Amino acid sequence: MPPRTKSTNSGTRRSSAGSSTPVVEPTAGDVAAGPDTDAVTAGNGAVSRGRTTRTARAATRGSRTGTSSPAASGTGVRLVIVESPAKAKTIAGYLGSGWRVESSIGHIRDLPQSAADVPDAHKGKPWARLGVDVDNGFKPLYVVTPDKKSQVSKLKALAKEASELYLATDEDREGEAIAWHLLQTLKPTVPVRRMVFHEITEQAIRRAVDNTREIDEHLVDAQETRRILDRLYGYEVSPVLWKKVMPKLSAGRVQSVATRILVERERARMRFTSAEYWNIEGVFGLLPGRDADRAGGASGDGQVDATPLPANLVALDGRRLATGRDFDSSGQLTSADVVRLDEDAAHALAGRLADSAFAVRSVETKPYRRSPYAPFMTSTLQQEASRKLHFSSQRTMQVAQKLYENGYITYMRTDSTNLSETALAAAREQARALYGAEYVPDRPRIYTKKVKNAQEAHEAIRPAGEQFRTPGEVRETLADADGYRLYELIWRRTVASQMADARGTSATIRIGGVSSAGEDTEFSASGKVITFPGFLRAYVEGADDPDAELDDRERRLPDVREGDALTTRELNPRGHTTNPPPRFTEASLVKTLEELGIGRPSTYASIIGTIQARGYVWKKGSALIPSFVAFAVVGLLEEHFGRLVDYRFTASMEDDLDDIAAGTAASIDWLTRFYFGSDAGQEGGVARAGGLKHLVNERLGEIDAREVNSIPLGVAPDDQPVVIRVGRYGPYVQHGDERASVPEDLPPDELTVDRALALVGAPSEERSLGTDPDSGATITLKVGRFGPYVSTDDDPPRRASLLGTMTxxxxxxxxxxKLLTLPRSLGVAEDGEEVTAQNGRYGPYVKKGSESRSLESEERLFTVTLDEALALIAQPKTRGRRRAAETPPLRELGPDPATGAPMVLREGRFGPYVTDGATNASLRKGDDVASLTVERAAEMLAEKRARGPATPRRRAAQPAKQPAATKTTRQSTAKKTTARKTSAQPATATGTGTGTTTGTDGGGTPGTSSPRPRRTG
Incomplete structure (x- = not known):
């Protein structure tokens, strides 16, 4: 056997301070005490762990984090645990016999997500709603997640039979935390080794087996601190949003700041006033008659260079012509030293220049040189895949994850642009073989730049292995079209990063002429000639990156010299308008978050997904558009919790969390300052304000719900304000006493005062139809989010949607x-079950128990008989695809660029959708049947393929409710007092209430939680 590092003892977790907390079996009623804290476990596998103080840890920093334990008798098979089944399958193929590779299927434990997850022993405790004992060292309570219990049982059984256990989860914070949780939950009695790698190749796996290490306690602490911070933020701030804005909203450390970025951009667009300006675009040419050696070139054939010379008017009588950058957001010029032409002036000037003589006044040439881009890290991969492949951030990470797990690329969550020596050699050799020795510089290019607040660095994202496979070599083995396209992008970027600079010459030509009125005019043309393409042979940046497009594109100009006379071929006045700042795309939002130092590249995809899922943002094409609910939430947070959405403060939190990861700061001290406050905090910061808890309690009563939910638009001609209000059922516009709902697909910057008044003034579609003769209830026609429907005014009201044939x-x-008779009872079958005819969101159908069958038309709802319904139900179900095939498509879109299969647009039970015969993708908000493009259809299908088939969820059994505990929790909330913590030994405080289940960074829905002991010092 190769030499190993000392293994981690399966029965204890040793802190950085060297002391250990016993690990207890997750069985009901077990209690184990550690040196400084009690560790309590409950029947669902809950474990608390004591937290260590900074001082105690520092005293024994040199202690090792684990001890060896003798191998228990077993089968001799060595067990390797990774996160995913795909990763397990690939690694198993490399290790061969004597090894068993299994997956944990992600995290196996987390803080409780709801009150049902909290063990009975902790229900009713003051901190139960948080899942973190804030008054006892911020001990988190971990429970085995319900959908992982069977997998945990399987892993426990396998661990008992194994001779050694290898924890081979990812080498980042999340992966380290998963490894620690596996160790604590499985409690193996055999040697345990931490095995890490950043690519899944046979050589890499063998090296990882030969070079195991211990679990990195600093990384575990860093992940745990982030998780606790996100829980505290989400569970304290989200209830404020429920009470003051709308139920089921969430706040999060990063998601709220990301939402603010989008809202601020939309506000800027709403404030923007466009300005118009004009210039003249000329096209010039060389006059014949120049000396033969210049005109004829090398051949001396006397032919004049006929290349057109396009140029723009840039100066008039020595003053620069105004361009878009000379206007502010209100449409006013920012400088008095420029000339602004309007339409009449531009046309008049062009007329005065029609017969003017023009000549070259100057030719300025400069050498052009451009270096290649650095290899991909997570954020730049997301940005470039968005530009070039039209992938969402989430889709990019899904495809990259598959490529990594199947051994095609290195680990895809990284902040580093560095390449290993092996990778440098592979990239240089491939560039030399494919493009020639002159395309490879003498020395390897080293990219050491890391993003602000970067997580512990891995290698850059690159093709896996000691020799890179070209895209052509992986085409046959990589069946997934999206995977191939992303691999090719990564391969090109990596190889190009080790290639020579592109070189050439850039030129600026100034052309002058005098108008018939004596006005001096000057036109300018710029061009570039690339004499040696260098890395551009392999890679050009995405075409929607304006800077990169201008830098990488060649623009040839004719061969002219100063003093050359020119002919005037065209003089075209052109009008321009200034544009509001562009909306963010996923790519540009990722770039902005990265530049601000907010969040981590590994979480950007999930953050963008979260703010869309919460209804804060929706997409129109590739643009991210904030909803009016987002406006209300951001406005509330800015006004009353400004530091929580302050860019610098959020970035500084990332700095502090990185210090904890590096072991230079103590997590308990930091959490204490953040949650309970400290005089040592930043001026104006959360700590100096008394901590998060005090801040929320103090500000809640000050918040005027009507004010935060009102967004002023302007003033109507009658001097009354026009306001958008966010109600419990969505946004609406109000002018005086008149109101109107705001269409869901209307971007905020398009809702002007005039548009709002038009909505308010539109004739109401709600009207009274009469009285129900049987009940006396008034029947009203209304229009809701899902279309027109009828409703009665009795309690509870009866409602029914209009049929497709009704208007x-x-x-x-x-x-x-007639509609209100639905669902219509047809009678009772022989087995005693009732049979009904119903109209659902997918059309008319008959139903008996759990069986249902569609009816051929809506009219049949009122005529179908019991016997006909039973005969229909007795027939086998007709699947949706067969029915769809019998209906003509709404549109034929052409072949899918990825698969070549024909794409069609159909009307389905869920609404319009795109299909290529194998994959279906529903149209989203902002997509239009009439204007849907081939590119957008292909993007939707590709995203659906990347998500893979839906997996049915098994509903977990719900434990019986305990009213007494809940009641106690609510009562104690009012009595809770906040004690300010000033040292590593926190003061005691009690309290509880309802919380919010956090997502990636703290947002979610209400729940109750409890703690687990952390390491003690």
Missing amino acids: PETLTLADAL
């Missing part, structure tokens, strides 16, 4: 009474 304009009382 609101022609609907009668008789029609409404």
Whole structure:
């Protein structure tokens, strides 16, 4: 056997301070005490762990984090645990016999997500809603997640039979935390080794087996601190949003700041006033008659260079012509030293220049040189895949994850642009073989730049292995089209990063002429000639990056010299308008978050997904558009919790968390300052304000719900304000006493005062149809989010959607009474089950128990008999695809660029969708049946393929409710007092209430939670 590092003892977790906390079996009623804290476990596998103080840790920093334990008798098989089944399958193929590779299927434990997850022993405790004992060292309570219990049982059984256990989860914070949780939950009695690698190749796996290490306690602390911070933020701030804005909203450390970035951009667009300016675009040419050696070139054939010379008017009488950058957001010029032409002036000037003589006044040439881009890290991969492949950030990470797990690329969550010596050699050799020796510089290019607040660095994202496989070599083995495209992008970027600079010459030509009125004019043309393409042979930056496009594109100009006379071929006045700042795309939002030092590249995809899932943002094409709910939430946070969404403060939190990861700061001290406050905090910061808890309690009563939910638009001609208000059921516009709902797909910057008044002034589609003769209830026609429907005013109201053949304009009382008979009982079958005819969101159908069958038309709802319904139910189900095939498509879109299969647009039970015969993708908000492009259809199908088939969820059994505990929790909330903590030994405070289940960074839905002991010092 190769030499090993000392293994980690399976029965204890040793802190950086060297003391250990016993690990207890997750069985009901077990209690184990550690040196400084009690560790309590409950029947669902909950474990608390004591937290260590900075001082105690520092005293014994040199102690090792684990001890060897003798191998228990077992089968001799060595067990390797990774995160995913795909990763397990690939690694198993490399290790061969004598090894067993299994997956944990992600995290196996987390803080409780709801009150049902909290063990009975902790229900009713003051901190139960948080899942973190804030009054006892911020001990988190971990429970085995319900959907992982069976997998944990399987892993426990395998660990008992194994001779050694290798924890081979990812080498980042999350991976280190998963390894620690596996160790604590499985409690193996055999040697345990931490095995790490950043690519899945046979050589890399063998090296990892030969070079195991211990679990990195600093990384575990860093992940745990972030998780606790996100829970505290989400569970304290989200309830404020429920009370003051709308139920089921969430706040999060990063998601709220990301939402603010989008809202601020939309506000800027709403404030923007466009300005118009004009210039003249000229096209010039060389006059014949120049000496032969210049005109004829090398051949001396006397032919004049006929290349057109396009140029723009840039100066008039020595003053620069105004361009878009000379206007502010209000449409006013920012300088008095420029000339602004309007349409009439531009046309008049062009007329005065029609017969003018023009000549070259100057030719300025400079050498052009451009270096290649650094290899990809997570954020730049997301940005470039968005530009070049039209992938969402989430889709990029899904595809990259598969490539990594199957051994095609290195680990895809990284902040580093560095390449290993092996990778440098592989990239240089491949560039030399494919493009020639002159395309490879003498020395390897070293990219050492890391992003601000970067996580512990891995290698850059590159093709896996000691020799890179070209895209052509992986095409046959990589069946997934999206995977191939992303691999090719990564391969090109990596190889190009080790290639020579692109070289050439750039030129600026100034052309002068005098108008018939004596006005001096000057035109300018710029061009570039690339004499040696260098890395551009392999890679050009995404075309929607304006800077990169201008830098990488060649623009040839004719061969002219100072004094050359020119002919005027065209003089075209052109009008321009200034544009508001562009909306963020996923790529540009990722870039902005990275530049601000907010969040981590590994979490950007999930953050963008979260703010869309919460309804704060929706997409129109590739643009991210904030909703009016986002406006209300951001406005509330800015006004009352400004530091929580302050860019610098959020970035400074990342700095502090990185210090904890590096072991230079203590997590308990930091959490204490953040949650309970400290005089040592930043001026104006959360700590100096008394901590998060005090801040929330103090500000809650000050918040005027109507004010934060009101977004002023302007003033109407009658001097009354026009306001958008966010109500519990969505946004609406108000002018005086008149109101109107805001269409869901209307971007905020398009809702002007005029548009709002038009909505308010539109004739109401709600009208009374009459009275139900049986009940006396009034029946009203209304229009809701899902279309027109009829409703009664009795309690509870009866409602029914209009059929497809009905229109609101022609609907009668008789029609409404007919609709309100649905669902219609047809009778009882022989087995005693009732049979009904119903109209659902997917169309008309008959139902008996759990069986349902579609009806051929809506009219049959009122005519189908019991016998006909039973006969229909007795027939086998007709699947949706067969029915769809019998219906003509709405549009034929052409072949899918990825698969070559024909794409069509169909109307389905869920609404319009795109299909290539194998994959279906529903149209989203902002997509239009009439204007849907081939590119957008292909993007939707590719995203659906990347997500893979849906997996049915098994509903977990819900434990019986305990009213007494809940009641105690609510009562103690009012009595809770906040004690300010000033040292590593926290003061005691009690309290509880309802919380929010956090997502990636703290947002979520309500729940109750409890703690687990952390390491003690």
